[in-house]
Amino acid sequence: MIDSTVLLHRQRSVMPTPVARTGGVPISDALDSLMGRARHTVCIAMTGSSEFTDAVARSLITIPAQVTVRILCTAAATDSSLAQLAGLVRPGGCRVEVQVSESELRETLVVDGVAALVRGDRGAGGQAAVVNDAAAVRALELLFAGAWSRGRRLADHLQLSPRLRTELARNILEQLRAGNTDETAARELSVSLRTYRRYVAEIMRELDAHSRFQAGARAVEVGLLTE
Structure with missing residues (x-):
């Protein structure tokens, strides 16, 4: 012992x-x-x-x-x-x-x-x-x-426009994914309806998307949103 x-x-x-x-x-x-x-x-x-x-x-x-x-x-x-x-x-x-x-x-x-x-x-x-x-x-x-x-791959990150890396851009993408109306989304983000729609158009252009659904899919693909 x-x-x-x-x-x-x-x-x-x-x-x-x-x-x-x-x-x-x-x-x-x-x-x-x-x-x-x-x-x-x-x-x-x-x-x-x-x-x-x-x-x-x-x-x-x-x-x-x-x-x-x-x-x-x-x-x-x-x-x-x-x-x-x-x-x-x-x-x-x-x-x-x-x-x-x-x-x-x-x-x-x-x-x-x-x-x-x-x-x-x-x-x-x-x-x-x-x-x-x-x-x-x-x-x-x-x-x-x-x-x-x-996370997203480094190569995908480097291809992203600086506009897409902002917190506001991610919040707008979350609003699009949630299916909220433009009026509701603008109110929650404390921006005017016109400003919100302008941001959405810019994000879609940066993501080379022709629809909001395509923008959401592309956002997931590059890691801006999780699936």
Whole structure:
């Protein structure tokens, strides 16, 4: 019994801490440590922080070619970091897929569904937490998958007119999908009926749609609306 207890204690002592703060460890070192262990998938959520984006770009070099990397970033991050995002895709390197999300994201990394890194608030000094707890990592992976399914491909995003990326444009598309009359939609959006109809016409033109139904279908296709 004593031998069994000692063995169990030794096994527990070498198990990683469920959640550990990176403390004074640079974010780049923490990313290198996790991404270097990747064998299947790496999921990354980025918000445009230059430090995090730069660290991700450098760490991708350590990932084997067979690993699939999925990068989900906010529209604002995409618009401000196009050069950096383009540089993440390297010939002969790992497969990198980039999508744009309209959801609010926190800088997160999930490796093979077994370990994760979550960046703290900017006010916390840029620290991060390394998560090894299986249930917590699985929850982070599911949250990422949900946001990924609602995102749009980077190529589709870059083809969108800036007018279609505004909150007003998305609200108008939601009104069209709901089937609301122009009068009701204009009232809910606090704009005049004439202004609303002008916006609808501009959105249809930007989407190259000949009907409102076609505009809705095209909006789903490019990720402005979820199905």
